Amino acid sequence: MxxxxxxxxxxxxxxxxxxxxxxxxxxxxxxxxxxxxxxxxxxxxxxxxxxxxxxxxxxxxxxxxxxGDRQAQLELGQLYCQGQHQELTKARHWLEQAAAQGSVEASRLLQRLVAKR
Known part of the structure; x- marks a missing residue:
């Protein structure tokens, strides 16, 4: 419901x-x-x-x-990329997990994250 x-x-x-x-x-x-x-x-x-x-x-x-929830992994990756939670190592970890499960958005964010470094 x-x-x-x-x-x-x-x-x-x-x-x-x-x-x-x-x-x-x-x-x-x-x-x-x-x-x-x-x-x-x-x-x-x-x-x-x-x-x-x-x-x-x-x-x-x-x-x-x-x-193993892909949406939660993507969300955590996004949260770790921003403001008060910013920890890029953790962001990368969770985005990699989500991307490995087929999240196109996670793959896109991961490429952007890697390009920043």
């Missing part, structure tokens, strides 16, 4: 629907469901104003990425 809400073009963009989806995803994410960790992590990292929520989201993404 939560994934359907988030994937809905019209519904998935509203704050109230994202909040509901986040509540639905919370328990499965805590129980280790990788897709729930990935989606909730992305939601918390991008749509929350609270530093605490973003930290939790980052940790959920890390767990999902370690479990």
């Amino acid at each position: 939560a994934l359907w809400l988030l994937d809905s073009q019209r519904l998935g963009q509203t704050k109230s629907v994202k909040r509901i989806a986040g509540r639905i995803l919370k328990q499965p994410a805590l129980e280790g469901v990788v897709e729930a960790q990935s989606r909730l992590g992305r939601l918390l990292c991008h749509d929350c104003d609270s530093q605490r929520d973003r930290r939790i989201g980052f940790e959920l993404l890390r767990q999902a990425a370690r479990a």
Whole structure:
């Protein structure tokens, strides 16, 4: 249900629907469901104003990425390329993982990252 809400073009963009989806995803994410960790992590990292929520989201993404979730790996790679989390070695690692699973976007970002050095 939560994934359907988030994937809905019209519904998935509203704050109230994202909040509901986040509540639905919370328990499965805590129980280790990788897709729930990935989606909730992305939601918390991008749509929350609270530093605490973003930290939790980052940790959920890390767990999902370690479990092999390509989208979480891509997201972590992107986050490690920016601002407060900038660690280019880790960015490269996660982008390489996502690219190895067929992520075209990760491959593109990885080429850009390598060109910067």
